[in-house]
């Protein structure tokens with residue numbers, strides 16, 4: 328029996344760029360493209376955004392800084408903006424507030440149409456390009472058909488691969504295939520599994536727990552998983568987080584078996600909680616369950632085969648690709664396919680294989696060479712199982728997502744497809760850097776208006792604000808050190824039209840600012856705006872020998888600040904008036920856009 332679409336309403340959208348899946352990768356792709364001028368649809372099948380990072384799954388976002396363990400490698404750009412908003416507005420670490428921030432950013436982004444509760448289930452391919460994708464919106468019973476120039480699959484499960492007949496991989500490559508030492512000798516279809524968390528909250532008095540009859544029973548800690556460093560600590564502080572090793576699915580089908588596995592995962596998760604409460608002494612007397620995850624969070628399923636397949640060797644050799652557009656740095660955290668049941672086999676639930684941090688991710692892993700207008704970001708990008716065991720963390724997915732969205736907008740503007748952007752990599756890299764992404768080994772080109780002006784400051788060496796590196800690298804801070812009351816200024820040889828002032832400010836890149844609940848080492852992540860962030864700024868323009876106030880910035884909590892000026896001036900001065908509490912701060916970049924100097928337009 329064929330599906331009768333005409334029984335339901337159909338709505339047609341025509342845009343430049345359509346993103347499927349509103350996890351962290353998809354959000355960053357959609358926002359980046361819309362902000363760079365493309366008309367975008369973001370189609371997402373859940374009521375809340377964020378994928379595994381949403382309130383439905385509550386996985387904390389990690390990345391190349393390994394939750395603050397490697398200072399100054401946190402992903403900036405859109406993800407940093409989202410996280411800093413969260414610190415400002417979510418002091419109690421409520422996941423619903425985080426959902427709200429993601430919703431607000433996408434719902435109210437000009438150029439972006441957000442389709443929530445809308446599941447992509449069809450794609451029309453003509454020749455070697457997708458013309459239209461269709462999604463079913465559960466809440467309205469409407470079919471949304473989206474025609475676009477470029478599509479990005481950020482669905483995690485790579486839904487557009489089967490829908491378009493695109494080649495994909497599911498499972499582990501053989502060791503010989505890409506010469507990966509951590510790969511199994513023989514290829515198989517096993518993956519990393521999925522997880523359901525349970526989270527608890529502490530109360531003032533003892534809280535009994537009576538497990539449901541169908542929960543599993545674990546009398547001894549020996550029945551629970553461990554890793555290569557030993558048994559996991561089931562300690563007081565982690566009760567609010569949940570246990571990632573409540574994991575299954577690597578030995579089944581990590582898409583088709585999800586509903587069956589959810590039932591098993593709930594039985595295990597509640598059994599683990601029963602063990603903690605009733606069969607051991609873990610200091611959990613006053614803790615009671617407050618949240619149970621009904622949507623399993625996935626780690627791995629289909630992976631696209633793109634123009635390049637990222638491998639273990641690429642990561643280990645730092646990924647110094649000429650077309651680097653994103654980066655990672657998590658260890659290869661290669662979960663045993665048996666997940667929770669690995670303990671029964673005497674095997675660790677995961678093995679952490681070292682990687683350098685950072686390593687670069689090339690553009691060629693993010694687009695198809697089969698379907699000419701298909702891109703991908705997030706865990707379905709083109710990588711081997713071994714490489715994915717590192718790149719899957721969401722800071723890295725965000726970095727890929729912003730690269731894909733930015734590349735799509737550039738491609739639309741230049742009238743080329745995703746592959747055509749391979750010939751414009753410097754432009755893509757410079758656009759990403761201008762939007763505060765970090766690309767290891769790639770310097771930002773300072774706008775001419777900035778590089779040709781005189782730079783001075785009330786104290787401290789100001790030159791690093793235009794050295795093209797916008798965070799500490801090695802011993803060099805690449806920053807102008809400042810304190811409240813200090814100023815920094817450009818003066819021009821002649822009156823010059825300036826469009827905007829751009830500042831990259833200190834946002835404590837050395838700290839972990841991930842959103843997570845009351846758990847373990849993650850309590851280090853402070854749920855408030857870092858004290859070093861400059862809170863108020865004064866922007867002045869020099870005209871006829873006088874400094875005049877152009878803008879006062881109050882209550883800033885962001886690292887990336889862009890202030891429009893749009894006037895002819897002899898100079899621009901920025902004064903740091905106040906921080907969020909620290910005596911000292913830093914400015915990583917200060918530059919001016921626009922202007923027409925000596926016959927050259929700068930940007």
Ligand SMILES: Cc1cc2nc3c(=O)[nH]c(=O)nc-3n(C[C@H](O)[C@H](O)[C@H](O)COP(=O)(O)OP(=O)(O)OC[C@H]3O[C@@H](n4cnc5c(N)ncnc54)[C@H](O)[C@@H]3O)c2cc1C
Pocket residue numbers: 347348349350351352353370371372373377378379380386387388389390445446447448481482483484486520521522571624625626704705706707719720721722724
């Ligand atoms: C238990 C667990 C612990 C983890 N721990 C960490 C950690 O500590 N830190 C970390 O950074 N990472 C961690 N990871 C890995 C990380 O969460 C994932 O790799 C990451 O979420 C991938 O991001 P994504 O945007 O590609 O996909 P997702 O987060 O899966 O988002 C994709 C979204 O697309 C939507 N979608 C799917 N199909 C469709 C469709 N047909 N139409 C429309 N929308 C669709 C999905 O609903 C989903 O919301 C963990 C994973 C798990 C499971």
